[in-house]
Amino acid sequence: MIKMRDIIREGNHTLRAEAKPVKFPLSEADQKLARDMMEYLENSQDPELAKKYGLRAGVGLAAPQVDVSEQMAAVLVPSENEDDEPVFKDVIINPVIISHSVQPGALTEGEGCLSVDRDISGYVIRHDRITLRYYNMAGEQKKIRLKNYPAIVCQHEIDHLHGILFYDHINEANPFAADDDLVLIS
Ligand SMILES: CNC(=O)c1cccc(C)c1Nc1nc(N2CCN(c3ccccc3Cl)CC2)nc(N2CSC[C@H]2C(=O)NC)n1
Numbered sequence: 001m002i003k004m005r006d007i008i009r010e011g012n013h014t015l016r017a018e019a020k021p022v023k024f025p026l027s028e029a030d031q032k033l034a035r036d037m038m039e040y041l042e043n044s045q046d047p048e049l050a051k052k053y054g055l056r057a058g059v060g061l062a063a064p065q066v067d068v069s070e071q072m073a074a075v076l077v078p079s080e081n082e083d084d085e086p087v088f089k090d091v092i093i094n095p096v097i098i099s100h101s102v103q104p105g106a107l108t109e110g111e112g113c114l115s116v117d118r119d120i121s122g123y124v125i126r127h128d129r130i131t132l133r134y135y136n137m138a139g140e141q142k143k144i145r146l147k148n149y150p151a152i153v154c155q156h157e158i159d160h161l162h163g164i165l166f167y168d169h170i171n172e173a174n175p176f177a178a179d180d181d182l183v184l185i186s
């Protein structure tokens with residue numbers, strides 16, 4: 001299982017590298033990696049398991065964060081009440097944002113990252129809505145539209161595949177600068 005010690009932190013160059021596209025059919029190693037990353041998110045969202053293994057909770061984890069510079073990320077956005085299906089759950093491979101809203105969006109509370117061991121406040125300005133094309137573990141091409149929280153999470157994880165970290169999108173001069181069409185997502 002993936003533990004916090006397997007997650008690389010700022011300063012490790014892999015976090016700032018351009019990850020390589022994944023080849024299909026997935027190798028055994030890539031299949032295991034995909035499963036392990038999704039398992040990490042599930043474990044981290046379970047208060048008992050998170051406590052038992054000292055895991056930081058997350059809704060997304062990208063392969064570069066476990067020092068594998070490949071274009072693959074697990075995303076698990078749970079629904080508000082736990083016995084419903086997740087809002088979004090998949091391993092997104094070779095993802096491309098093929099279109100997006102002009103309208104920006106940001107999490108009201110800012111963003112955290114498992115590879116960043118410090119609290120950096122401010123609005124992380126992203127697209128409020130995206131159309132995402134990606135391949136799943138079976139190699140099927142998917143094209144989906146996402147908005148608000150799941151759209152923000154996927155953009156955060158896709159950034160990791162291109163060496164971009166969330167605070168790269170925070171306005172340094174005024175971290176909470178918001179033009180009037182910014183959608184604040186709580
Ligand atoms: C600085 N302020 C903040 O961090 C911040 C502060 C308050 C609110 C939010 C909403 C903030 N922001 C933020 N909160 C999250 N979580 C909320 C808690 N949750 C979770 C926790 C426990 C069980 C199950 C779950 Cl589900 C896990 C996910 N996750 C992300 N991000 C940014 S996009 C990728 C995603 C990620 O997985 N990061 C590790 N941002």
Ligand code: NI
Nearest residue numbers: 112113114115
């Ligand atoms: Ni991150």
